[in-house]
Amino acid sequence: MKVQVVVGLEIHVQLSTQTKLFCGCPVRFAAPPNSLVCPVCLGLPGALPVLNKKAVDYAILAAMALNCQIASFTKWDRKGYYYPDLPKNYQISQYDLPLGKAGFIEVQGDDGGIKQVRIRRVHLEEDAGKNLHAGGAYSCVDLNRAGTPLLEIVTEPDITSAAQARALAVELQRIVRYLGVSEADMQKGHMRFEPNVNLRIETDGQAFRTPIVEIKNLNSFRALEASIRYEADRQVQEFLESGQVMTSGNKTTRGWDDVRQVTVLQRQKEEAEDYRYFPDPDLVPVVINTSWLDQIKALLPELPLRRQIRFVQQYGLSEYDAGVLTSDRSCADLFDKAVEAGGRPKRVCNLLTQVGLRVANERGCSVGDLGLSPVNLATLASMIEEGKVNATSGVRILEQMIATGQDPMTLARSMDLLQIADSSRLESIIDQVLSMQQKAVQEACSEGKKAQKAFNFLVGQVMQATKGQANPTVIAEMIRKRLGGA
Amino acid sequence: MDNLIDKALVRKVASLARLELSEQEVKEFTGQLCAILEYFHKINLLDTEGIEPLAHCLPITNRLREDQIQPGLDPGQALKNAPDRDGDLFKVPPILEEGLGP
Amino acid sequence: MLDAILQMDCLALAEAIRTRQVSSLEATSACLEAIDKYNQKIGAFLTVFQQQALDQARDVDRRIQAGDKVGPLAGVPIAVKDNICTTFGPTTCGSKILANFRSPCNATVVERLMRADAIIIGKTNMDEFAMGSTTENSAFGPTHNPWDLGRVAGGSSGGSAAAVAARMCFGALGSDTGGSIRQPAAFCGVVGLKPTYGRVSRFGLVAYGSSLDQIGPLARSVRDCALLLNVIGGHDPKDSTSVPPEIVPDEDLLARLDQPIDGLRIGLVKGATEGADLPIRQAIGRAVDTYRAMGAEVVELEIPALDYSVATYYIIATAEASSNLARYDGVHYGYRSPAARDCMEVYTRSRAEGLGKEVKRRIMLGTYALSSGYYDAYYLKALKVRNLIRQQIFAALGQCDSILMPVAPTTAFSLGQMAADPLKMYLADVYTIPANLAGIPAISIPVGLDGAGLPVGVQLLGPAFSEGRLLRIARILEKGAHWTCQVPAGLTV
Numbered sequence A: 001m002k003v004q005v006v007v008g009l010e011i012h013v014q015l016s017t018q019t020k021l022f023c024g025c026p027v028r029f030a031a032p033p034n035s036l037v038c039p040v041c042l043g044l045p046g047a048l049p050v051l052n053k054k055a056v057d058y059a060i061l062a063a064m065a066l067n068c069q070i071a072s073f074t075k076w077d078r079k080g081y082y083y084p085d086l087p088k089n090y091q092i093s094q095y096d097l098p099l100g101k102a103g104f105i106e107v108q109g110d111d112g113g114i115k116q117v118r119i120r121r122v123h124l125e126e127d128a129g130k131n132l133h134a135g136g137a138y139s140c141v142d143l144n145r146a147g148t149p150l151l152e153i154v155t156e157p158d159i160t161s162a163a164q165a166r167a168l169a170v171e172l173q174r175i176v177r178y179l180g181v182s183e184a185d186m187q188k189g190h191m192r193f194e195p196n197v198n199l200r201i202e203t204d205g206q207a208f209r210t211p212i213v214e215i216k217n218l219n220s221f222r223a224l225e226a227s228i229r230y231e232a233d234r235q236v237q238e239f240l241e242s243g244q245v246m247t248s249g250n251k252t253t254r255g256w257d258d259v260r261q262v263t264v265l266q267r268q269k270e271e272a273e274d275y276r277y278f279p280d281p282d283l284v285p286v287v288i289n290t291s292w293l294d295q296i297k298a299l300l301p302e303l304p305l306r307r308q309i310r311f312v313q314q315y316g317l318s319e320y321d322a323g324v325l326t327s328d329r330s331c332a333d334l335f336d337k338a339v340e341a342g343g344r345p346k347r348v349c350n351l352l353t354q355v356g357l358r359v360a361n362e363r364g365c366s367v368g369d370l371g372l373s374p375v376n377l378a379t380l381a382s383m384i385e386e387g388k389v390n391a392t393s394g395v396r397i398l399e400q401m402i403a404t405g406q407d408p409m410t411l412a413r414s415m416d417l418l419q420i421a422d423s424s425r426l427e428s429i430i431d432q433v434l435s436m437q438q439k440a441v442q443e444a445c446s447e448g449k450k451a452q453k454a455f456n457f458l459v460g461q462v463m464q465a466t467k468g469q470a471n472p473t474v475i476a477e478m479i480r481k482r483l484g485g486a
Numbered sequence B: 001m002d003n004l005i006d007k008a009l010v011r012k013v014a015s016l017a018r019l020e021l022s023e024q025e026v027k028e029f030t031g032q033l034c035a036i037l038e039y040f041h042k043i044n045l046l047d048t049e050g051i052e053p054l055a056h057c058l059p060i061t062n063r064l065r066e067d068q069i070q071p072g073l074d075p076g077q078a079l080k081n082a083p084d085r086d087g088d089l090f091k092v093p094p095i096l097e098e099g100l101g102p
Numbered sequence C: 001m002l003d004a005i006l007q008m009d010c011l012a013l014a015e016a017i018r019t020r021q022v023s024s025l026e027a028t029s030a031c032l033e034a035i036d037k038y039n040q041k042i043g044a045f046l047t048v049f050q051q052q053a054l055d056q057a058r059d060v061d062r063r064i065q066a067g068d069k070v071g072p073l074a075g076v077p078i079a080v081k082d083n084i085c086t087t088f089g090p091t092t093c094g095s096k097i098l099a100n101f102r103s104p105c106n107a108t109v110v111e112r113l114m115r116a117d118a119i120i121i122g123k124t125n126m127d128e129f130a131m132g133s134t135t136e137n138s139a140f141g142p143t144h145n146p147w148d149l150g151r152v153a154g155g156s157s158g159g160s161a162a163a164v165a166a167r168m169c170f171g172a173l174g175s176d177t178g179g180s181i182r183q184p185a186a187f188c189g190v191v192g193l194k195p196t197y198g199r200v201s202r203f204g205l206v207a208y209g210s211s212l213d214q215i216g217p218l219a220r221s222v223r224d225c226a227l228l229l230n231v232i233g234g235h236d237p238k239d240s241t242s243v244p245p246e247i248v249p250d251e252d253l254l255a256r257l258d259q260p261i262d263g264l265r266i267g268l269v270k271g272a273t274e275g276a277d278l279p280i281r282q283a284i285g286r287a288v289d290t291y292r293a294m295g296a297e298v299v300e301l302e303i304p305a306l307d308y309s310v311a312t313y314y315i316i317a318t319a320e321a322s323s324n325l326a327r328y329d330g331v332h333y334g335y336r337s338p339a340a341r342d343c344m345e346v347y348t349r350s351r352a353e354g355l356g357k358e359v360k361r362r363i364m365l366g367t368y369a370l371s372s373g374y375y376d377a378y379y380l381k382a383l384k385v386r387n388l389i390r391q392q393i394f395a396a397l398g399q400c401d402s403i404l405m406p407v408a409p410t411t412a413f414s415l416g417q418m419a420a421d422p423l424k425m426y427l428a429d430v431y432t433i434p435a436n437l438a439g440i441p442a443i444s445i446p447v448g449l450d451g452a453g454l455p456v457g458v459q460l461l462g463p464a465f466s467e468g469r470l471l472r473i474a475r476i477l478e479k480g481a482h483w484t485c486q487v488p489a490g491l492t493v
C-alpha cells in the first residue's frame, strides 16, 4: 500500500495597519476589553463601513509577492452567520471576485530545491472579535479585534507532507514580514492555519482518496505540523478499518487538542453551511488600475528565498549564513549595500551575524534600526581584511559604531586598536625583546625540541609588548628573519 | 406549479434567520410566503440575456480612507446598551454549539 | 398669531425669525401645543424633546437678537423619523427590539440640521424598521391620518407626514426605500421628496434595504423641500455610497426654483394609471392640463419592465433587510428575551419576541431569496431585472424632462383594511418603487382632495442628480394646482 498525504492550506494573516479594515479604531493587542471599538465595529444601527486604503495596498502587495493575478475590479460581499463575536452577524469578505488569484509560493523543498505550491486565491476580510468562555455558565465577548484586516490565503492541495506545510507557513511568515504587511507574530495570533487533509492511497492497483478533514484554527507552526502528521496516521487507520473514501458531502471538521496531541471531531452542523453571500450594498467596488498596480509593484522586494539562494550563489555564503542574513529584510538590505560599497561578502556577513543580529536581538529591534551605514560597515570589513585591525577588535569596533554612530577608523584610533603596521617601530620592539630574552633566542636557534616553543614564546612577548596591536603573523616573520640572519 | 415553500422549508429558513416561530406562525407564513414567492417568481419570465446584475445604482468606485486612527467609544459607551455585561465584556448565556461559527 | 405662524412654511418662518417678526420660541411653543393637543390621537411622535427644543429656541432667539449669523433653518422646528440616529432620546425604528436603544452618535443629517440651527422637536412614528406602507406596523401603535383619524397616514414615514400635516412641526425628515416618504406625503397632503441615491448621507440611518434607502424631506411646500435638501444633502466621507462633489456639484436648490423651463416635456407611462382609483386618475389629468397650459409637451412612454418592479423590489429589499437586521440578536444591544437559556435561544427568542410580524415576514422572504438553491432564481435574477428596469427608465427619461405618475393607487384607506393580505399591500407600492430601483429622485406633490375630503398626490420622477430641475417642475404643478398644504379639516390650530 502506497500512501500519500495531500494538504491544502487556508491561512489567515493579520495585516499591520494602524486601523481596522472599515473603521478608524486602532489595531492593538492586549488592550482592555472593548476599548478599541466604535459604532462601525460594534455593528450599531446606522453605522457604515469605509474601506482602509492601506489594507488594500498591503493586500495587493502580498498578492503580488504570491505571484497572483490581481483583480482589476473587485467588490465586497457579506458572509452571513450568527456568532456572538460577529456583531453584525455577517462578515464583510470577498466571495466571487477575490483580490488575487492563481498565484504560487516558492518553498524550499525537502531535497533543498525550490518547490512551487499554487495559490488559489488571496482576499481581504474583517476579523471577528473574541468569545471568552467563562467555564460553561456563560460566555463573554470582547470586540477589540472585530474588524481587524485579515488576508485570507488559500493554497491548492499541492502540499505533500506535514513538514512541507510547516515550511510553507514559515516561508509565508518570512514573506509577509519582508513586505512589511504583517508582524506575523504567532504569539499574538497574527497567523492562523486551517489545513485540509486527506490521503491518496494506492493498494492492489487501485487508487483511493480518503474523506477530507479540515482542521480548525491552528496558531503555531508546531501545531500545524503535528496535527497534519496525526491526521495522516489517523486517516490510514480509518481507511484500513472502514474503507471510507471521499465523497462530495463527507468532509468533516476536526479541532486540534494541543494537550493530547490529537485531532477531535467537532460536532457537525445540523444543516449544510449556507452563508447567503451577497454583495455588500454599503460599499462600492474597488477598481485597481495600472497606475495603482505600478505604485505597489515598485514596493515589491526580492523575496527572501530567492535572495537566500542568490547570497549562496553570488557571494559563496553558506546556506546557513544566507538563511540567517535573509531572515531580517533590513539585515539583508544592509548586507547587499555594504557588499556593493566594497565590503568582502564573508567578512560583512560575519560582522552582521555575529554582532548586528545579536545587538538587534538584545534591543528587540531589526538590524536596520541600528543606524549602521553600509559604507562604514564595508570600511570596517576592509580594515579587518587588510590587517589594520584584527577580527576581535573588529567586533569591539562594530559594537561602538552601533553605540556611537562614529566611523570605524575614528573608533579604531580612539580605542587604540589599530595594528602596528610601522615596521621600524616593530623592529625596535623586537630588538628590545630579543636582547632581554637571550636564553630563549639561543633555544630558538638550536636544533632541539625546544626551538619551536621558544620561538612561540618570543612572538608572544612581542605581542605583549605591542598590547596586541600587531599582527602575529607579521611578527613571526620578522623574528624568523632576524634569527636566521643572526 | 408545485408550492415554492412548504412548512419544512419555512422552518429551515426561520432557523437560518434565527427566528423562533410558533406552529401558528409557521402555518400562516407558509401560506403567505407561498403566494408572495409565486408572485416574485414571475420575474423569471423576463428575458435578461446579456444584462448584468446591478448591485448598485451608483457611478462611483474606490471610496477609501487613509489609515488614520479616529476616536471611537470608551468601554462605558460601548456597553451602554448591552443587555448584560461582565465588567467591560458583553455577557451572553453559554454558547452550546461550539464550532457553529464560520 | 399662533394660527398665522403655523400656516407658514419653513422658508417663511425662517425669514420671519431672522427678521424678528416671530420668535423661535413662539414657533416652537406653537408646535409643542399642537403636539400636546393631537399627538395622543394621531400618534405622530414617539419622542418629543420638549425642554431641549424650548432651550434651543431661546438660544436661537438670543443669537439673532445679538446679531449673530445663524443657519438657514434657524429656529425652525423640524421632526426626524425614528430610524435616524440621535444621541438624544431613543432611536427605536418603531421596534420593540430597539425600544431602549440609545445611539452614541448623530446621523449626518441630524448634524447638518443642527448646524443649520434647526430645532429638532421630536422623533416620529414609523412602520417597524421602515417596513410597511401604513405606519400600522409600529410596535408603539399606528399613526392616524390627520385628515381622517380612522384612516392610515401611509408609511413608513407616516409619523413625519402626519406631523407636518397637523402642524406639529414645519418640516420633517423621512426615509424612502420603496416609497416611504412619497406615499405618506400623498396620504397626508404634504410634499415629499426622495432624493437621488447617494445624494444624502445614510450615515446614522438605520438600514432596511441599503441599496435603496434614502433620507429625504417632507414639508408643506416644494421650496421647503429644496431648502431642507440644501441643508441635509452633500458628500459625507462616513458613507461610502455618498456621492462626491465631482459628481454632484454643490448647488443652491432654492436659487433658480421659480425660473421657468423652456420646452418642458412631461412623460406619461402608457397604461400606468389603469390600476389607480378614479380620483387619482383625475388628479393626473389635471396635472397634465396644468403643464399643457404652460406650454409643455406631453409625451407617451413605454416602460414594459415596470410590471416587474414590485417583485424585483421586494426580493432585493428583503434580501438586504434579512442581512441588515441580523444584528438585532439580543447580544450586544437591544431587547434580549428573559427566557433565553443559551446563546441560540438569545437569538431565536429575542428576535421572535422583539420583532413584529411584517419584519419577520420580510426577513423570511429575504433569507429565502439569498439561500442556496434559490439565490439564482430570486436574488440574482432580481438584480438583472433591476438593471433592465433602470435602463428602460433612463431611456424614458431621455425622451422627457420628468415622468408624471400617481404616488399610490388610492388615497388613504382605513386602518386595518390591508393588514390581512401582505401581497396586496406590497402591490400598492407599484408607483413609488421604480424610482428606488433606478436610484433616481422623485417627488410627491399634493394637488387637492378627493370626494371623501382626503388628499390626493401625484408624483414626478427625474434623472439622477437632477433635483434642481425636478423641484422647478414640481413648483409649476404646485402653483398650478392652487392647493397649498392645508390644515386638515377637523383640526383646529
Ligand SMILES: [Zn+2]
Pocket (backbone or CB within 6 Å): A020, A023, A024, A025, A036, A037, A038, A039, A040, A041, A042, A147, B072
Ligand atoms: Zn471601530
